Structure formats: structure tokens, C-alpha cells
């Protein structure tokens with residue numbers, strides 16, 4: 001079975017490679033219990049082990065759940081929930097979907113070497129070679145200057161123009 005980052009499918013099973021730790025998750029297409037799956041895919045299209053997701057703070061929980069769920073019936077349950085505990089239970093039912101505020105990649109908690117390299121190339125107009133130190137510095141700079149991966153992408157595109 002061919003494996004690459006993100007979603008891969010053949011007739012009987014699918015596998016996902018976590019974009020943070022490279023762990024492979026394989027699922028049988030007929031397996032229906034998505035709550036047991038150990039990976040999740042975001043609206044941002046990043047695929048990760050569920051363990052890496054950023055926990056939603058209590059005060060954002062309701063809004064975030066409303067954004068995660070697209071089904072009206074779930075919205076009623078979320079709006080009717082009276083306690084944080086009830087909302088946390090609903091959060092565990094969200095299965096394998098998450099939103100950008102939960103994504104370590106989109107929020108720059110985790111920056112890939114590829115992003116760091118693209119940033120250096122855009123900024124320095126150099127493509128020679130990258131030392132560990134350069135990548136580390138670039139990652140620190142990215143975290144200081146930007147709040148999301150989208151901002152970094154906008155910067156890189158603007159540099160290319």
C-alpha cells in the first residue's frame with residue numbers, strides 16, 4: 001500500500017500519516033466507529049493523531065463546538081447544554097473533525113521544516129542549504145511575527161511577487 005502524508009485510499013482500507021509525528025493510522029473502510037479512531041482531520045485539511053490537538057479552553061468550548069458540528073440537531077444539543085461538563089461530553093462525540101484553533105500546525109505550535117525552509121527562501125532569496133540552527137531560528141522568528149500558518153503563507157506569497 002502506498003503511503004504519503006494525508007489521506008490515502010485503496011479498495012479495502014485507508015491510511016493516514018500524521019503530519020506532525022509521521023505515525024501511520026490504518027483503518028478498514030467498513031469500520032464504522034469513528035469515535036475510536038486515534039487520528040483526526042481538520043477543516044484546514046491537516047491530518048493528525050488526536051493526541052496532538054490543542055485542548056479547547058472552557059470559555060471557547062461552545063463556540064468551537066458550534067463550528068465543528070455542521071448538523072443542526074447537534075447545535076440544539078450544544079445550545080441546550082447547561083454545564084461545561086455537558087459540553088465536554090459533546091466534544092468527545094465530534095469524532096474525527098477539528099477546527100483551526102485546535103490545530104498545532106495552523107496555530108504555529110508545530111512548524112515543519114518545509115515551512116521554515118519556505119520562509120527562509122522567501123525572506124533571504126537563498127536556496128543554498130539549511131542548517132539545523134537556521135531552521136530553528138526561522139521557526140522562532142515565525143512564531144514571533146505571525147499568529148497563524150495562513151499569515152506565514154501570505155508573507156511567502158507576497159515575497160515571491
Ligand SMILES: [Zn+2]
Pocket residue numbers: 018019020021022023048049052
Ligand atoms: Zn502524530
Ligand SMILES: [Zn+2]
Pocket residue numbers: 042044045046100103104105106
Ligand atoms: Zn491545520
